[in-house]
Amino acid sequence: MKLTTLMVQGTTSDAGKSTVVAALCRLLARQGVAVVPMKPQNMALNSAVTVDGGEIGRAQALQALAAGLPAHTDMNPVLLKPSSDTGAQVIIHGKVRADMNAKDYHQYKTVAMQAVLESYARLQEQYEAIIVEGAGSPAEINLRDRDIANMGFAEAVDCPVILVADIDRGGVFAHFVGTLECLSPSEQQRIIGFVINRFRGDISLLEPGLEWLQHKTGKPVLAVLPYLHGLQLDAEDAIQSSQSSTGKFRIIVPAIPRISNHTDFDALRAHPDVDLKFIGPGHAIPGADLIILPGSKSTRADLAFLIEQGWLDALEKHLRYGGKVIGICGGYQMLGQLVSDPHGVEGTPGDSSGLGLLDITTELTQEKRLQQVSGYCAFGSRDKARVAGYEIHMGITYASNDTLPAFIINGEEEGTRSPDDQILGSYLHGMFDEPEASAALLEWAGLKSDIKVDLAALREQSIDRVADACEPLLASLQKL
Incomplete structure (x- = not known):
């Protein structure tokens, strides 16, 4: 398939969506494709300032770097910054629009969706390929009404979806099958394949499960990505558990x-x-x-x-x-x-x-x-x-x-x-x-x-590592 718009969704939060999007952006940029990342709606307290003077999620700034682009507000048109357990600051196209509780924002999503589609249209005019990141999981059926973050967006723009799951958490096959069961028939058809992330071990022991999954769902496993240690990539939100403990x-x-x-x-x-x-x-x-x-x-x-x-x-x-x-x-x-x-x-x-x-x-x-x-x-x-x-x-x-x-x-x-x-x-x-x-x-x-840490160089090395690991995924996608 020729990648024009592809959406990367996950069975859970932190399944690896952000990393896969960054990797695909880097790989396509290496091939000379004018590619851009996008996340319609992000909820995160880690943010970045864009060239057009706005605010977007930190992960989208990293993905922009992977694509060789300056970060722009169209890459993350809706950013929610939680201020309490039930409220958040709503940022549209990089600027604060209002502070809302969860119920009010749910009603506001129809307005937010218009902002998302405006950004998507502008990106379509400028780039050959758009790699879109979902948020959380599409199986959150309580949020399906007025959804702008996952299948609601995919249905609106009519794009294919790949589904990522983290095997390191356990239950990876249940994650895939259970997520599919929560989707409507049209949404199920939209998923073109699965990606298993953070695998470590003997791949031959996984193969019977891969065959069962394809037989059960009729959808291929596009790639099994390895667990990569020591990556220096900007976290979307959660504090990463791996911390330095060797220094004095x-x-x-x-x-x-x-x-x-x-x-x-x-x-x-x-x-x-x-x-x-x-x-x-x-x-x-x-x-x-x-x-x-x-x-x-x-x-x-x-x-x-x-x-x-x-x-x-x-x-x-x-x-x-x-x-x-x-x-x-x-x-x-x-x-x-x-x-x-x-x-x-x-x-x-x-x-x-x-x-x-x-x-x-x-x-x-x-x-x-x-x-x-x-x-x-x-x-x-x-x-x-x-x-x-x-x-x-x-x-x-x-x-x-x-x-x-x-x-x-x-x-x-x-x-x-x-x-x-x-x-x-x-x-x-x-x-x-x-x-x-x-x-x-x-x-x-x-x-x-006397040691000086060059964070930018470490970040670039990490982006290249995840891109190299995702080469089989891109090859599978381009064969479809």
Whole structure:
């Protein structure tokens, strides 16, 4: 078959849809095909800033990289950023449209679908092939009405679908057969084949199951993809369980409920001299060299959670013993004296006392700041080290005259350091991604190391590895 539009759906979340889409984009780009990724609807707190000044899911930015393209909002026209268990910020074509609860958004999906189809039409005009990623599973029958993320989209644009399942979870054949049983006849016909992901072992032991599956469903297994260790790919949302534990420099990240853009720590996790751990609810913060407060989708609620956990006492003790602290975005706002939300941006209007560790105050604003930035570090022996990243935040932070800047961004001071230089706060996501900036920040925090981690190079190597592994899949698709 000639790939024009192909949708990759999964039997579960984290089945490997994002990776398969990235791999197919890289493979087609290698063949000279003008290919573009798309995910109609994404729900994730890891996001990226696009060239057109919008916000999309982080996974779609990775897929754009795999296709050799700058990230664009048409690649993820609907992004949902959860702010509670029942509500989310709704982002359409890269811009905040509203905050909605789940019931209201379900009704809004007819409007969201129009945005999705507009983006799809624009991509059709520009590219030869569109590789589309589904969300969650098409077997979620409670969400089929007004569906825009899976079969609702596939039916609307009349495209074929491949179904991916993760054999490492177990029950892979039940996943395939059960998913098919939950679909309508037209949706079942739309699936052209299966992909088994993360297989390890003797393939001959799997072959009887493959034959049974094809006989049972009448659909082929297009590829069995291997389990690949050590991949450095941006996570769509969930914190990955594989963490560095070999290094001697200890970094702790409190895993607050609405943690966002934890991809900020990918370069640190890849550093052989670093032992980075996320500490969850109910656990005490252990001794560390550096504590980093991450970004948050709900700064005031996560601030209250952090205090309830007793983590402020741990931070104060950490500082008394000479440890360093970094706050990123929402974590930066928490470090100050006050977080004010007069407009109810995050819920009920009001003020929250901050942790009181930096002499700053923050007012949450209704307009979200979205931009890619670059500059250099303004501290330590490696000042002038290049830094680059992006800002995604709703708020303005005011610092006292006694504080010092963290970075110089676009010629202006950005972020804050405490007068004793133990605490650094900044809105800059991705501050560790540039090798020079990462080395400078780690040296500021107390790590003496000659090793520099090139996250971009590791990411490219990983994309090529998954693409190479998916060559049999593309070959099977092109034979259909």
